[in-house]
Amino acid sequence: MECELSQLKVGFVGAGNMAYAVAEGLLKSGDISADNVTVSAPSDRNLPRFQALGARVSHSNTEVACASRLLFIAVKPHLVPTVLGQISPHVTRQHVVVSVAAGVTLATLEELLPDGVGVVRLMPNLPCVLQEGALLLARGSGAGPGVESLLKRLLAPCGLVEAGPEGWIDAHTGMSGSGVAFVYLFAEALADGGVKMGIPAALAQRIAAQTLLGAGLMLRDCGKPASVLRAEVCTPGGTTIHGLHALEKGGVRAAVMSAVEAATERARELGRK
Ligand SMILES: NC(=O)C1=CN([C@@H]2O[C@H](COP(=O)(O)OP(=O)(O)OC[C@H]3O[C@@H](n4cnc5c(N)ncnc54)[C@H](O)[C@@H]3O)[C@@H](O)[C@H]2O)C=CC1
Numbered sequence: 001m002e003c004e005l006s007q008l009k010v011g012f013v014g015a016g017n018m019a020y021a022v023a024e025g026l027l028k029s030g031d032i033s034a035d036n037v038t039v040s041a042p043s044d045r046n047l048p049r050f051q052a053l054g055a056r057v058s059h060s061n062t063e064v065a066c067a068s069r070l071l072f073i074a075v076k077p078h079l080v081p082t083v084l085g086q087i088s089p090h091v092t093r094q095h096v097v098v099s100v101a102a103g104v105t106l107a108t109l110e111e112l113l114p115d116g117v118g119v120v121r122l123m124p125n126l127p128c129v130l131q132e133g134a135l136l137l138a139r140g141s142g143a144g145p146g147v148e149s150l151l152k153r154l155l156a157p158c159g160l161v162e163a164g165p166e167g168w169i170d171a172h173t174g175m176s177g178s179g180v181a182f183v184y185l186f187a188e189a190l191a192d193g194g195v196k197m198g199i200p201a202a203l204a205q206r207i208a209a210q211t212l213l214g215a216g217l218m219l220r221d222c223g224k225p226a227s228v229l230r231a232e233v234c235t236p237g238g239t240t241i242h243g244l245h246a247l248e249k250g251g252v253r254a255a256v257m258s259a260v261e262a263a264t265e266r267a268r269e270l271g272r273k
């Protein structure tokens with residue numbers, strides 16, 4: 001990808017939540033110019049917010065492929081073969097194609113695109129929209145370390161960006177892509193517990209959100225593992241250890257591990273053709 005970043009043409013096929021979160025992050029990096037970004041979707045429904053970012057929009061996926069060098073595929077997994085079938089004749093070795101589709105493997109992407117094209121699997125999560133995502137990427141054989149460095153730089157405003165072997169991507173999808181929803185379920189339950197104990201629902205929901213945010217920030221920024229922070233909250237004979245005992249009796253650890261396992265297995269299943 002031999003050009004000045006300010007000249008780099010970026011495309012998004014698919015204009016949903018993930019495309020928007022990634023596009024916003026790229027533009028926040030300051031390296032990419034909004035008028036070098038083109039986005040396609042079959043209807044106008046999702047396009048105005050991309051226009052508001054300054055991007056150009058289209059109903060033609062091939063137009064986006066032709067106009068771009070760095071091309072994000074951000075449609076639902078079952079649509080990836082159709083979309084790659086459309087754009088493949090317009091993709092060259094000058095392109096890097098980055099798929100965010102859950103489960104779709106590098107081998108499938110490489111098979112559906114011309115030989116030698118650099119492909120990357122990127123798994124973001126919804127908090128990318130607030131620049132607090134957790135993203136993991138894996139490169140195919142046609143994408144060199146320079147592509148990894150470039151993506152890490154461009155996506156840094158989306159949150160934590162790490163690279164790893166492809167074998168980790170489905171697990172990251174289960175743990176973090178889907179994991180966001182597991183945390184929301186916990187937040188709902190925490191607030192419901194507050195309501196059960198007499199706190200009004202709206203207040204309980206705000207307190208639950210702040211509790212998760214505070215706990216998350218401490219976990220990320222204090223340098224202590226979760227087990228240590230948890231122990232610090234537990235006064236001997238106090239309230240927390242009684243609550244934790246109830247959670248353990250409910251099998252919460254096993255349930256969360258099973259949720260990550262089930263979501264990972266589903267990602268693997270989506271990847272099988
Ligand atoms: N939502 C999430 O939390 C996460 C989603 N993903 C992945 O991101 C991808 C997109 O998901 P979302 O953004 O949530 O979906 P979405 O439903 O918000 O967006 C999909 C977009 O694709 C467009 N589209 C449909 N058919 C098309 C076609 N033939 N050509 C071009 N565009 C077409 C739709 O109009 C829509 O703009 C999926 O593959 C999903 O697995 C990955 C990580 C997290």
Ligand SMILES: O=C(O)[C@@H]1CCC=N1
Binds near residue numbers: 102173177178
């Ligand atoms: O549920 C899904 O399939 C997508 C992938 C990760 C989060 N949402």
